[in-house]
Amino acid sequence: MGLIADTLQTYLPSKRKHTPSGWISFNAPCCDDKRQRGGFIVNAGDAVSYHCFNCGFKCSWQPGRHISQKMNKFMRDLNMPDDVISQLRLEALRLNETDAISVRSIVPTFDKRALPIDSKSFEEWRTFLKQTDDNYVVPKAVTDVVEYMARRNIGIFDYPLYHSDKIGFNNRIIIPFLFKGDIVGWTARAVNDAKPKYLSEQQPGYVFNLDRQHDDREFVIISEGPFDALSIDGCALLGAEIKDSQNWLLKQLGKELVLVPDRDHEGPRTVEQAIEYGWSVSMPNWPAGVKDVNDAVIKLGKLATLWLIVTAKESNGLKIRLKAKTWFKE
Ligand SMILES: [Zn+2]
Numbered sequence: 191m192g193l194i195a196d197t198l199q200t201y202l203p204s205k206r207k208h209t210p211s212g213w214i215s216f217n218a219p220c221c222d223d224k225r226q227r228g229g230f231i232v233n234a235g236d237a238v239s240y241h242c243f244n245c246g247f248k249c250s251w252q253p254g255r256h257i258s259q260k261m262n263k264f265m266r267d268l269n270m271p272d273d274v275i276s277q278l279r280l281e282a283l284r285l286n287e288t289d290a291i292s293v294r295s296i297v298p299t300f301d302k303r304a305l306p307i308d309s310k311s312f313e314e315w316r317t318f319l320k321q322t323d324d325n326y327v328v329p330k331a332v333t334d335v336v337e338y339m340a341r342r343n344i345g346i347f348d349y350p351l352y353h354s355d356k357i358g359f360n361n362r363i364i365i366p367f368l369f370k371g372d373i374v375g376w377t378a379r380a381v382n383d384a385k386p387k388y389l390s391e392q393q394p395g396y397v398f399n400l401d402r403q404h405d406d407r408e409f410v411i412i413s414e415g416p417f418d419a420l421s422i423d424g425c426a427l428l429g430a431e432i433k434d435s436q437n438w439l440l441k442q443l444g445k446e447l448v449l450v451p452d453r454d455h456e457g458p459r460t461v462e463q464a465i466e467y468g469w470s471v472s473m474p475n476w477p478a479g480v481k482d483v484n485d486a487v488i489k490l491g492k493l494a495t496l497w498l499i500v501t502a503k504e505s506n507g508l509k510i511r512l513k514a515k516t517w518f519k520e
Contacts, residue, residue: 192236193281194251201268202230219267221245240264253285298395298435300374305366306359306389309352312336331360338381339363343488344420352376359389365416367392368401377416377428390428395435398426400443409446409470411483411499414460418450418483422496430456432463448472448503453481453518461514470505473517474498 199214206216207226218228220242227244237252240261249260257265257279265275310318315332335353339346352364361382367375377390399419403410411424419426427436430452440447447469451457453476464471475498480486486495504510 192253192285194278195232195236195238197270197274197278198230198238198265198268199232201265201270201274203228203268218242218244218247219269220247220264251282253282255282256286257282296434296438298393298439300369300372300393300396302372303367303375303391303393305352305373305376306354306356306364306378308356309354309359309364311350311352312346315353329355331355334361335363335381341488342417342421342484343491344417344484349420362389365420367396367398369396370401379417392428395433395439396428397436397439398428399423400425400439403443403445407445409448409500409503410440410443411448411450411472411496412440412469413450413483414452415482415484421484421487422492422499424450424483427460430460432460432467437467446470446503446505448499450474450483450499453520455518457518458514461510465507465510470503471510471514472499472503473510473513474502 202214203216203219205226206214208214213229213231215226215229217223217226220228221244223242223244225244227242229241229243231239233239233252235253237250239248239250241248247260247264249258249264251257251261257275262275262279265278319328319332332353332355336346339351350366350368352366353362354360354364359378361384362378362380364376364378366373367377375391375393375396377388377392379388380386397412398416402423403425405423411422412427413419413424414427414430416426416428418424425440427433432449447464447467449460449464449469449471451460451464451471451473461471461473474486474495476486477489480489483495483499486498490498504513
């Protein structure tokens, strides 16, 4: 039992009775009671309550709260020494802060971030190019990006994708990271062999594409990369590791969480984490050469890929581990 509930019980009057429902009754110290009309109870989670059925005085405490003035008075009425009362006040404060810190470290917050300079959505590009010249020629950089997305089977108007014609970005497709409608980061992937493959502005704990998970689907499909997420309207971890904050954000959706791991050397670790967080995992029977969701969409299209994912999803940890043993070797 907790220090506060424990200590209070030690200082209750020695002449006391225990009732089957858990109350301890004694002569109420708050007033002149001789008929054991004071009642004290320890509830679930170390919460305590005191009721006087003689004068009507009541006080209570539960973890996460400070010691109230009334609780303080009750402790004085019990003749608890000042230093013991101080110790319990500190304990209440400590419990309160521990709770606050553990919640604060899991619930992420995201600041707004600017996209790379001169980023324009493809709608804006269309309008911009039309204004420039009636017989406009689409710049090669823009065409390259559009063709790249077509090869990956992702429509450039299905998601607010961007392009910038500034050097360093003109060979990249810019994917904004949205959270509750705000842009809180982005990644810019090269559409040619340029290095690095990705330039990114990413805040810790972020999950890609959460904003678009409020449809009729009873589950959320979670994969590693943004292209996987874009090709089937799922979410992306933007890495092989599941962070506590990401798990928290995804759980808020109130849907079944289904991980589709990349079929690579990091996949088994992601699967193990998913099992620990209580997610389902889907390891579909992909066609040869397919190692992630976007590969599958390029080969099979969106609907067939979704069908394979859904039919292969498994929530039992033992069965997931068994399947993983062979799936990652294929
Ligand atoms: Zn009383």
